[in-house]
Amino acid sequence: MKRPCAAACAAMLLAGCVSPKLTRHYESMEKLAVAGDPTSKEPNLTLSMFLAQPKKAEQDPLITRLSARAQAELIRSVAATLPAGSKSDALLSALVSPAAPAPAACGWADATSLSRRVTITVLGDLVHPADRIDKLQFDLVLGDASDPAPQRATFVSWDRFDTVYGSYDLGSAKYTQSRKLDLGKTGTDTAKLAADAGSAVKVLDVGYEASNSLEENMKYSIRRLSVGGALNDNTATLVQEGGPYINLLGSSSATFSIKLAKKEGPLPVQSFSMKDGNKTAPDDVVVVNCNASFPASKAKLVANISGKAVLRTVSLNHATLSEGDDAVVVKTHVFNGPPLTLADTSELEVNYYGLVSCTSRAGKEECQRLFIENLSEGKVTDEVLVPSVEAATTLRAWLLANVKPGKPLHAIGGQRVGMSLSKNDGGGEGNFSLLTAETAKSLRIMLLGGNLAPRPPRQTN
Structure with missing residues (x-):
């Protein structure tokens, strides 16, 4: 009765010997x-x-995602938009460049x-x-x-x-474990069956044989x-x-x-686009009016x-x-x-620049500044503020080319303009005056807006 119990215990022991590696x-x-831990070397x-x-967002060029016919049509349309005399490398550059999304208003x-x-x-x-x-x-x-x-x-x-x-695939590994346990054996014994005769008798001992194996296959992959x-x-x-x-x-x-x-309060700013440069007519200038947001x-x-x-x-x-x-x-x-x-x-x-007419040492409030009509108010009450010196330089060059002697400039892109010392109620009243050729020649660029540090008060004697 003890042998089956021992066999069961041995099986349990065997199962514990084989474990995953x-x-x-x-x-x-x-x-x-x-x-x-002071006893070990720390990393x-x-x-x-x-x-x-x-x-930048990585995107395949549009031409690589088109059929052969569509690619040919794209090449023709892009070539038509390039300036006359453009070289082949300009066309190739335009074709492989990802299409830029339209800028937000x-x-x-x-x-x-x-x-x-x-x-x-x-x-x-x-x-x-x-x-x-x-x-x-x-x-x-x-x-x-x-x-x-x-x-x-x-x-x-x-x-x-x-x-x-x-x-990355690093390959695979295989690990095999095997355990075998034998309990009991077959023996031979001799028993006397009769007083006058002897015979060899086989005696079968109760035995138990257990085996177990574990094979692991692991594919190493990061x-x-x-x-x-x-x-x-x-x-x-x-x-x-x-x-x-x-x-x-x-x-x-x-x-x-x-x-x-952002700085509280609206600050109207403008951009001016002249498709033909200084030859653009005043009514053809595209004026975009926005409210600036800056830190x-x-x-x-x-x-x-x-x-x-x-x-x-x-x-x-x-x-x-x-x-x-x-x-x-x-x-x-x-x-x-x-x-x-x-x-x-x-x-x-962040700096915004405008055009002024005054001496070089004069402050903002002492200068006549170029103003433009506020469309919501219908009056010339907004200073002309552009986001860079280059933009102000371009506007000044256009004014010099388009304000003729004896013909004051009344409007740019359908919006009335004029010179003033401060905001006014429009309609030619107060300090407002039309921009003449003489005034245009005296215009210079001045920093007028942005997150400027407060200027110390001017000392007076």
Whole structure:
């Protein structure tokens, strides 16, 4: 009665001897809350971030997605739009360039949106080749001790993430285990059956034979790491989850969109388009009127950076490719990096320029300035403000070419214009005067709007 029980116990023992080796993540694991065990050599990890130019959206050229007939038609239509005498390289460049989306109406007048590509780098020394960073978390918090008002900018979206990891087939492995256990045996005994005769009698002992085998096949493949993120008004959190044979040590990058708090109050600005240059007739000039949006502050925008890494360090069997025999210690490493400048003062400075007639040392309020009609009011009450010195130079050159002696200029693109010291009620009243050839010759470019620093009051004696 004891033999069947012993056999069952042996079977259980045998089952425990055969266990997976390949299809395991580790042999044993010890989890430490925080890195810093003084008895072992700790990986020396550092976190850094820096800005890179945002990548443009990658899109195949339109011509590669068309049929042969459609490609021929596209070539003819593009060639027809090129200036006469264009060389073949201009045509090829136009054909391979992705079609640019139409610009948003008045998009040029909005300077409150930033796109910043942040490159994130974790560097350091890991003790063994089997050691790796299994998980990374990065936190960017807008503002620092010198800028306690993070509400001047907010995170809007997390647009793109790039890393070097792809999916690579590393081959396959096979591991076979076999165990066999024999209990009992067949013996021979001799028994006396009769007093006068003897005979050999076989005695069968109760026996048990058990065998078990386990064959594992594992295809080694690096899967693509997973990435997650969370945004609130002033904090961006980025999490990278690694996996078997993926070490997150190195660099990755992410693109963030940031919205800046804009200066309160509308500021009408204009753009002028002359298709024929200075030969464009006044009525053919295209005038676009927009309200400018620009940062209320041009102080540099910074973000504090911090994060943590989950380290998988191997204390035993780190020399084998298989992870199933590793003795693993998991610990957390905390980062605190230096503040990252997302936008410097020069990047946040927005200037608008106008045309004035006065002496070189005169201030804005002492100059006659070029005004244009506000279409909603029907009066000449808006200063002419353009977004660059180049645009102001182009407008001045057009005025010099089109304002003739004895023929004052009344309108540009159907909107009345004139010179004035300040806003007026239009209709030629107050300080408003028409633009003459003499005044046009005296025009110069002046910085008139934007997020300017307040000017100190002029000292008078």
